Structure formats: C-alpha cells, structure tokens
Amino acid sequence: LLIVTDLDGTLLDHDSYSFDAALPALKRAAAASIPVIPNTSKTRAELLGLRERLGNADPFVIENGSAICIPEQHLHLYPEHDETEEGFIELPLGTPITEIRAVLDPLHAQFRFETFAQWSIDQVISHTGLSPGDAADALERRYSEALLWHDSEAARRAFVDILSSHHLHALQGGRFLSVLGKGADKGRALERLRQLYRSVLGETPLVIALGDSDNDIAMLETADVAVVIANAHRRAPQVNAPEVIYSRATGPEGWNEVIQQLLDRFQADEKR
Numbered sequence: 001l002l003i004v005t006d007l008d009g010t011l012l013d014h015d016s017y018s019f020d021a022a023l024p025a026l027k028r029a030a031a032a033s034i035p036v037i038p039n040t041s042k043t044r045a046e047l048l049g050l051r052e053r054l055g056n057a058d059p060f061v062i063e064n065g066s067a068i069c070i071p072e073q074h075l076h077l078y079p080e081h082d083e084t085e086e087g088f089i090e091l092p093l094g095t096p097i098t099e100i101r102a103v104l105d106p107l108h109a110q111f112r113f114e115t116f117a118q119w120s121i122d123q124v125i126s127h128t129g130l131s132p133g134d135a136a137d138a139l140e141r142r143y144s145e146a147l148l149w150h151d152s153e154a155a156r157r158a159f160v161d162i163l164s165s166h167h168l169h170a171l172q173g174g175r176f177l178s179v180l181g182k183g184a185d186k187g188r189a190l191e192r193l194r195q196l197y198r199s200v201l202g203e204t205p206l207v208i209a210l211g212d213s214d215n216d217i218a219m220l221e222t223a224d225v226a227v228v229i230a231n232a233h234r235r236a237p238q239v240n241a242p243e244v245i246y247s248r249a250t251g252p253e254g255w256n257e258v259i260q261q262l263l264d265r266f267q268a269d270e271k272r
Ligand code: 2M8
Pocket: 008, 041, 042, 043, 046, 128, 130, 138, 146, 172, 173, 174, 175, 176, 177, 178, 213
C-alpha cells in the first residue's frame, strides 16, 4: 500500500499550510510502514524543509510531476542510479524552467498574466501567505512556472494552444496556473513510481491518492482509491477512478478522516 498525496489544500491547510490535523493518520501510516509520498506543485527546495517538519523520509514528486526525487536510503527503488545530489537522485520527467520561461516571456505582450519570475519574495508572501523561507524556496523553480491569469477565458484558451505548440501545458492548482512540459503531470509521475515499487516488491502496490484541485486529476485517476479533499475555495475536481471518496472536512482534517477510515478497512482485511 502506498499513500500518494498532494500538499497544498490536501495534507496542508489551504491558508495556514499546517498539517497538524492530519497527525493521527500520519502516525498510523508511519506505524504500519506505509510510505506517504508527496506529489506536489512545490519545488524541491520547499520539500526539503517540509519533509523535515513532517518527519518524512519517503520519495517525493515535485513541480506537478516534473521530477521524482529518491532519497539515498531508498536507492534500492532505482538500482541503475547515477550520482546523488544533496542525498537524492532526481528522475526528471519535465522540461527545464529556462525553456518554459523562454516561451512565456514574449507572451506578456499578448496576454495579461503575472508569473513567479516577476515577483520578489515579499510579493510571493502576499499572494500565498507562505513564510519568508518557504516563499524563497518556492521561487527556486526548475521545471514549472506558476502564474496568475488576469485575462479572459477566450484569451486563456488561445494561450493554452500556443503553449501546446511548444510542447507545454497548463494545470490549475489551488491558487495558480502552472505551466510545464506536456509530458509531465502528477499521474505520469505516479505511474513511474508505481513501476519502481513494483520492481522491488515483486507485485504492484495498491495506491491511495489524495488531492483537491484540477492538477490532481491525472494522479487521482491513476490511483486505485482516489480521495478528493474538499476545498472551501474551489469546486471539487471531477474524477473517474475505480473508487472515489469525497472528504467531508477540508485540508488536513479531511485527510485525517479519510485515511483513518481507509486504514481501518485495509487493516481489517489483512487480519482476515
Ligand atoms: C503553488 O502551488 C499551489 C498548489 O496547488 C498552487 O498552484 O496554487 C506552487 O507554485 C508552490 O511552489 C507554492 O508553494 C504554492 C503556494 O501556495 O503555490
């Protein structure tokens, strides 16, 4: 069993970024040695801090499926590994940020939008409510640009068509539109991770995935059990999966509620 989870608005509260309400379920997963794998829009730099606060040492996926990071203690997942960097190997699935920004920069003349690249740390803080340290880490983007769209819906469709001709696509998160390589999304990253686990476990692990926004749909639809976490700020994404559970509570409270319920079910099944 693997738990694969979005962070903002899912494991973390949309506004306070706290995961406290999920601690009972997180502890239960840890006690049962079930990996909890973050699959997030956040950057590698943001994840390094967060994993420490969470006490999490499992692999993780950054920038909307743009890369899988495998820490040194999990290198058995990737036996053909090359060299580690700061204790990790990184399997890139996306497009370097320099290429993405080269496509976006001239589009400012045609459409109204603002990107993280244009923002100071203080502007990131005022748009997100992140701490100064996390805001600085969020600016360390390597495979995806986050932007605020200020133009019409019709203009947005034209923008997306242009992105597509450059092999890029746009995914809507809780606050921002992320622009990244067309070949990367949270679902493909989950598929790759599942293969890595299959090769070491000798069987395909069952996957519970949790998310709250449109950029989570590909991940939720790749999972065995899809958990849609309620978000007071947006309508719930439409998901087609073998089993879809909608949380009642939002954010980490919803995470806790549904994971406790699923662990009750899976642990009862194991005893039988
Ligand atoms: C961005 O991610 C959220 C996640 O859904 C969003 O798109 O609204 C990312 O760019 C991330 O780096 C940052 O931490 C987050 C802050 O809210 O915004």
